[in-house]
Amino acid sequence: MRRYSQITIAIHWLTALLVVAAWFTAEGGRHARADPPYLHFTLGLAVLLLVVPRLLARWLGAAPRVEDPQSRWMDLAARAGHTVLYLFLIALPLSGWYAASRLGIQVSFLGLDLPALAAPVQGAPGLIADLHETGGTLILWLAGAHALIAIWHQFVMKDGTLERMNPLTANDLAESRE
Ligand code: HEM
Ligand code: HEM
Incomplete structure (x- = not known):
């Protein structure tokens, strides 16, 4: 059984x-606009920050390929699904940062003021802000479907998928690359 590295497992659950x-x-x-949700900004920006080492770790081999996947289309579907989740993990914080800038709100992360991504406007913050609001809820549905699929793999197909992301039995990076 090949598992994800400890660091990837930690980041996966922290991100969730x-x-x-x-x-x-x-x-x-x-x-x-009236009462900016600064905690929301901090939590969302932490998601963006964590995606960077996670993708780096992935490129360095910390995402084990499924050994002997049960079918090629299933392997491809899993990769496509994970890619969509990664796109949301990047696009959501960036679009939120943009929306805050359009609303004229200063965005900061752990006390560090970040530059505005757009000029402030008086009225509605626009399409990207709307997409952020919709996407913010859509990611929960996608993650819910992703979790159900993982549980189905584990208990119906019995292929140990959940074990690959189990923090209690995590291997270190070297072991997972064996
Ligand atoms: C917001 C919540 C979540 C997000 C954004 C998320 C995102 C992701 C992503 C992007 C991957 C791919 C990792 C990679 O190969 O690079 C992944 C893998 C995985 N996730 Fe999640 N996840 C979430 C919640 C959950 C939950 C609730 C469960 C379990 C019930 C779960 C179980 C798994 C498992 C088992 C894998 C490994 C799949 C494999 O071996 O191919 N995830 N997740
Ligand atoms: C994973 C990260 C994020 C998720 C899941 C998320 C989710 C959401 C959701 C669901 C809403 C709609 C709330 C409502 O209509 O009541 C929202 C609004 C908003 N979010 Fe986020 N967000 C994330 C990251 C961020 C970040 C990083 C920022 C800024 C730095 C941000 C700034 C905003 C702003 C300004 C709004 C109001 C937009 C408007 O009124 O048009 N978000 N977010």
Whole structure:
């Protein structure tokens, strides 16, 4: 059984927690302008920060290929699904940062002021902000479907998929690359 590296497993579960927490702390439209949800910004930006070492670790071989995948289309579908999740993990924080800039809100991360990604506007913050709001909820549905598929693999197909992401039985990077 090939597992993900410890660092990838830690980042996977931390990211999942941060995404859910970002969703719970989100504020839309007028509320966001009057009383900016700074905690939402911090949680969301942490997602963006964590995706960088995670993708690097992936390129360095910390994402084990499925040994003997049960079918080629299933392997491809899993890769496509994970790619979509990664795209959301990058696009959501960036579009939120853009939306905050359009609303004229200063975005900072752990006390560090970040530059605005767009000039502030008086009215509605625009299409990208709308996409951010919709995408912010869509990622939870996608992650829910992803979790159900992982559970189905584990208990119906019995191929040990959940074990690959189990923090309690994590191997180190070297072992996972054996
Ligand atoms: C917001 C929540 C979540 C996000 C954004 C997310 C994202 C991801 C991504 C991007 C990968 C691909 C890793 C890679 O190969 O580079 C992955 C793998 C995985 N995730 Fe999640 N995940 C979430 C929640 C969950 C939950 C709740 C479960 C379990 C119930 C789960 C189980 C797994 C498993 C088992 C793998 C490894 C799949 C494999 O071996 O191919 N994830 N996740
Ligand atoms: C994984 C990360 C994120 C998720 C899941 C997420 C989710 C959401 C959701 C669901 C909403 C809509 C809330 C509502 O309508 O009541 C929202 C709004 C908003 N988010 Fe995020 N967000 C994330 C990251 C960020 C980041 C990093 C920033 C800024 C740095 C940000 C800034 C905003 C702003 C300004 C709004 C209001 C947009 C508007 O009124 O048009 N978000 N977010």
